[in-house]
Amino acid sequence: xxxxxxxxxxxxxxxxxxxxxxxxxxxxxxxxxxxxxxxxxxxxxxxxxxxxxxxxxxxxxxxxxxxxxxxxxxxxxxxxxxxxxxxxxxxxxxxxxxxxxxxxxxxxxxxxxxxxxxxxxxxxxxxxxxxxxxxxxxxxxxxxxxxxxxxxxxxxxxxxxxxxxxxxxxxxxxxxxxxxxxxxxxxxxxxxxxxxxxxxxxxxxxxxxxxxxxxxxxxxxxxxxxxxxxxxxxxxxxxxxxxxxxxxxxxxxxxxxxxxxxxxxxxxxxxxxxxxxxxxxxxxxxxxxxxxxxxxxxxxxxxxxxxxxxxxxxxxxxxxxxxxxxxxxxxxxxxxxxxxxxxxxxxxxxxxxxxxxxxxxxxxxxxxxxxxxxxxxxxxxxxxxxxxxxxxxxxxxxxxxxxxxxxxxxxxxxxxxxxxxxxxxxxxxxxxxxxxxxxxxxxxxxxxxxxxxxxxxxx
Ligand code: UD1
Ligand code: CA
Numbered sequence: 001x002x003x004x005x006x007x008x009x010x011x012x013x014x015x016x017x018x019x020x021x022x023x024x025x026x027x028x029x030x031x032x033x034x035x036x037x038x039x040x041x042x043x044x045x046x047x048x049x050x051x052x053x054x055x056x057x058x059x060x061x062x063x064x065x066x067x068x069x070x071x072x073x074x075x076x077x078x079x080x081x082x083x084x085x086x087x088x089x090x091x092x093x094x095x096x097x098x099x100x101x102x103x104x105x106x107x108x109x110x111x112x113x114x115x116x117x118x119x120x121x122x123x124x125x126x127x128x129x130x131x132x133x134x135x136x137x138x139x140x141x142x143x144x145x146x147x148x149x150x151x152x153x154x155x156x157x158x159x160x161x162x163x164x165x166x167x168x169x170x171x172x173x174x175x176x177x178x179x180x181x182x183x184x185x186x187x188x189x190x191x192x193x194x195x196x197x198x199x200x201x202x203x204x205x206x207x208x209x210x211x212x213x214x215x216x217x218x219x220x221x222x223x224x225x226x227x228x229x230x231x232x233x234x235x236x237x238x239x240x241x242x243x244x245x246x247x248x249x250x251x252x253x254x255x256x257x258x259x260x261x262x263x264x265x266x267x268x269x270x271x272x273x274x275x276x277x278x279x280x281x282x283x284x285x286x287x288x289x290x291x292x293x294x295x296x297x298x299x300x301x302x303x304x305x306x307x308x309x310x311x312x313x314x315x316x317x318x319x320x321x322x323x324x325x326x327x328x329x330x331x332x333x334x335x336x337x338x339x340x341x342x343x344x345x346x347x348x349x350x351x352x353x354x355x356x357x358x359x360x361x362x363x364x365x366x367x368x369x370x371x372x373x374x375x376x377x378x379x380x381x382x383x384x385x386x387x388x389x390x391x392x393x394x395x396x397x398x399x400x401x402x403x404x405x406x407x408x409x410x411x412x413x414x415x416x417x418x419x420x421x422x423x424x425x426x427x428x429x430x431x432x433x434x435x436x437x438x439x440x441x442x443x444x445x446x447x448x449x450x451x452x453x454x455x456x457x458x459x
Contacts, residue, residue: 003097006046010104011054011075016230022056024104029241030265036107043111054078080197086186095179103173105228121176127212131174133222141170154201158194172225372397381407388413
């Protein structure tokens with residue numbers, strides 16, 4: 001693979017998606033579909049990657065700006081796939097060797113298939129090599145017309161005769177080409193077809209006429225070359241990605257009670273003997289240790305869970321960290337860098353934002369803890385609120401080890417509760433509480449004897 005270049009086509013409008021978002025930015029397995037294609041392309045260590053953009057090119061370029069390795073060329077207007085490849089001539093005219101053409105809307109292609117493609121193409125010294133597949137329903141795809149063993153040409157579905165439409169071997173839209181002579185050939189393609197477009201597959205018939213070598217490789221797993229042109233196909237491909245991930249997790253010792261309703265992004269890792277109940281969604285770069293239990297309705301995004309963590313039903317956990325042997329939920333919301341220390345517990349209707357809850361501490365009911373640093377073995381009573389926002393700035397609350405915060409307490413930040421201190425129920429804490437002290441702020445209780453019966457007589 002000495003001189004290998006990759007071109008990814010992504011200029012098409014994606015009309016059938018009926019979307020304001022460029023088609024190749026629709027997500028499959030949590031990332032834009034074209035990122036799958038770029039990642040696979042990179043496994044070949046090509047000399048260059050060129051992405052052909054056109055329709056909504058600026059949006060696409062902005063979204064992919066993180067890929068410093070890839071270059072862009074603009075195809076304007078979009079006159080078909082042959083025309084799209086021709087627009088890369090200024091970038092590749094001086095190149096030699098092989099160009100592999102990929103489609104931004106075919107995200108499941110594997111690195112192995114690409115390597116096979118390049119090896120076959122180069123060892124046969126072919127001018128072109130086409131990746132094909134034999135499918136049950138070839139509707140919509142270009143059909144591979146053979147004469148004897150040899151590929152003769154490719155005919156698009158719309159231009160095919162009834163007899164040609166019976167052919168079940170289809171063009172995947174993925175090819176290897178020798179750079180030598182490619183751009184001259186592309187200039188010789190005409191647009192005399194149903195769509196008045198310059199079709200790249202027409203280069204096959206052209207090469208055959210010129211007596212240049214054209215090879216095919218047939219993929220065994222047809223899922224690999226599925227293209228996404230509509231929302232239905234988007235859902236179908238996404239389902240395949242999920243099934244692969246779930247199968248991989250189960251093989252590694254994770255129990256998934258209902259794979260059909262379990263959504264785990266490809267970038268997630270999960271340890272053995274963890275149990276995922278139905279309707280769980282684990283996204284982004286989440287890491288979950290072994291022996292955990294994640295109950296139904298939980299969504300975890302870009303977070304880290306240690307070993308033996310229990311997440312009860314209907315929690316949302318974003319960019320947070322749960323150490324080993326913690327329990328959270330049901331109905332807890334952890335976000336923005338929340339950290340739950342080893343063995344700590346977070347109960348129902350508790351929100352933690354940018355807060356550290358130390359080892360063995362508990363916040364079991366109806367509580368908001370924001371911008372707080374809470375030590376070990378602290379008890380946070382029901383209805384405790386850190387008043388972290390004064391209308392202009394976010395302020396910090398510190399609660400030291402072993403402190404006890406009574407129910408219905410407001411902690412007006414910035415404020416510190418010292419080690420082992422007690423805060424009585426219903427206290428509004430406006431000043432620091434020294435270590436070992438008791439803070440109370442409510443006035444003395446008054447009882448009005450016979451108040452109820454007196455009220456009745458009055459009315
Ligand atoms: C194409 C092939 C078809 C093959 C199928 C496999 C052609 C004419 N047909 O059909 O034989 O079976 O893929 O999925 O090539 N694009 C551009 N510029 C353009 C037109 C398209 O960059 O002017 C890009 C699209 O964004 C897309 C790719 O090329 O990424 C394929 O185009 P699309 O319109 O989806 O072709 P298909 O009809 O799927
Ligand atoms: Ca397509």
